[in-house]
Amino acid sequence: MIRNLIFYCIFVSSILTISPPLVKIIIDTDGVYDDIRALSIALTNPKVEVIAITTVHGGISANQSAANVARLLRALGKEDVPIFIGSQDSLVPKGPIEVWEDLFGSDGIGGVPDANPKALPSDFTMANKQKSAVDAIIELTNLTGGIVLVGLGPLTNIALALRKDPEVSKRIKKVVLMGGNYLGIGNTLINSTAEFNFLMDPEAAHIVLSSIHTTIIPWDTCFLKGPEYNEEVDYEESLNQKTLLSNFLNNITTRGRQYNKLIGQIYAFVDDIAIAIAIDRTVATKSLKLCASVELEEKSFTRGQVAVDWLSTKYDPVDRSFKSIGDKNDANWLSHTFVTEYDVKEVNKMLMEAVNHPGKSTKNNIKFDEKNSLL
Numbered sequence: 001m002i003r004n005l006i007f008y009c010i011f012v013s014s015i016l017t018i019s020p021p022l023v024k025i026i027i028d029t030d031g032v033y034d035d036i037r038a039l040s041i042a043l044t045n046p047k048v049e050v051i052a053i054t055t056v057h058g059g060i061s062a063n064q065s066a067a068n069v070a071r072l073l074r075a076l077g078k079e080d081v082p083i084f085i086g087s088q089d090s091l092v093p094k095g096p097i098e099v100w101e102d103l104f105g106s107d108g109i110g111g112v113p114d115a116n117p118k119a120l121p122s123d124f125t126m127a128n129k130q131k132s133a134v135d136a137i138i139e140l141t142n143l144t145g146g147i148v149l150v151g152l153g154p155l156t157n158i159a160l161a162l163r164k165d166p167e168v169s170k171r172i173k174k175v176v177l178m179g180g181n182y183l184g185i186g187n188t189l190i191n192s193t194a195e196f197n198f199l200m201d202p203e204a205a206h207i208v209l210s211s212i213h214t215t216i217i218p219w220d221t222c223f224l225k226g227p228e229y230n231e232e233v234d235y236e237e238s239l240n241q242k243t244l245l246s247n248f249l250n251n252i253t254t255r256g257r258q259y260n261k262l263i264g265q266i267y268a269f270v271d272d273i274a275i276a277i278a279i280d281r282t283v284a285t286k287s288l289k290l291c292a293s294v295e296l297e298e299k300s301f302t303r304g305q306v307a308v309d310w311l312s313t314k315y316d317p318v319d320r321s322f323k324s325i326g327d328k329n330d331a332n333w334l335s336h337t338f339v340t341e342y343d344v345k346e347v348n349k350m351l352m353e354a355v356n357h358p359g360k361s362t363k364n365n366i367k368f369d370e371k372n373s374l375l
């Protein structure tokens with residue numbers, strides 16, 4: 001009896017040791033090439049269960065985003081991950097999407113439909129047609145506890161989900177966003193101090209930041225730290241591994257990397273950082289907790305910029321930084337965690353593991369040459 005009990009205890013403890021709980025993630029994305037690179041990490045990381053991928057307008061349409069995600073899922077043999085299409089426009093409609101073709105190509109992923117895996121018409125029909133992204137977020141967070149919601153695009157879907165069912169904010173474990181800023185560094189228009197995702201739907205960003213404490217990877221951090229961290233990692237290392245996924249990521253980012261070079265910008269990590277921090281929060285090595293809101297004034301240079309209340313902060317001598325005193329300020333601006341430094345080597349490691357991951361399909365780890373022919 002005692003021996004059986006000991007065996008049972010060893011058996012249970014070994015299971016607990018071998019199988020830490022999976023990080024359950026829903027990713028909301030506008031499906032351009034950095035989103036696809038970031039999704040690759042989540043979809044292949046053994047610590048992660050991707051519950052669903054929801055798509056939103058942004059760099060491209062929500063439909064094109066869903067097709068790009070479907071193409072990635074085929075590359076990984078992960079067609080079982082559900083895709084739900086969401087909002088086609090911002091809360092205050094802004095009209096047709098202007099795709100930044102020089103950077104992203106016409107489809108948001110480099111305009112290379114013949115790159116392996118080739119784009120297929122069926123990519124546009126893989127998404128679940130029964131349910132919208134907003135309802136999927138509401139229902140899936142009801143079915144599964146402890147979900148981490150990661151936003152990699154404009155926040156329209158997440159805002160609508162929080163509006164339709166405010167309890168979403170209590171059910172989810174946390175929200176990690178790539179977007180916004182805290183120093184007013186913009187990345188879209190020369191007359192705007194807003195970051196792209198927030199500028200594409202400032203009202204949605206305002207709703208999200210007013211409804212729930214979030215962890216934000218602001219554009220300022222990507223912009224300021226990207227060049228500095230280039231001394232620590234080779235951002236293109238994961239693109240030269242000659243696996244199907246590595247070649248795919250290389251092909252879909254070629255145009256963007258060339259364009260960045262042309263305008264003197266560096267090809268660095270962006271959305272990948274959000275996914276890495278959602279999986280392992282220690283990837284964020286320094287952060288600021290700040291009460292913040294979003295500027296909504298129309299036709300202003302600052303529309304979509306994050307407004308920070310520095311007066312409600314105090315100096316933290318240990319971290320040598322300013323941090324908010326409470327969870328909200330007197331104007332009810334909630335506090336948010338802005339990641340200001342991150343472990344770039346760990347993000348690169350996760351990306352390297354992704355491109356070298358065999359996935360469900362063994363074809364993924366077969367080595368390919370530059371033209372995608374089998375070696």
Ligand SMILES: [Ca+2]
Nearest residue numbers: 030035152153
């Ligand atoms: Ca994005």
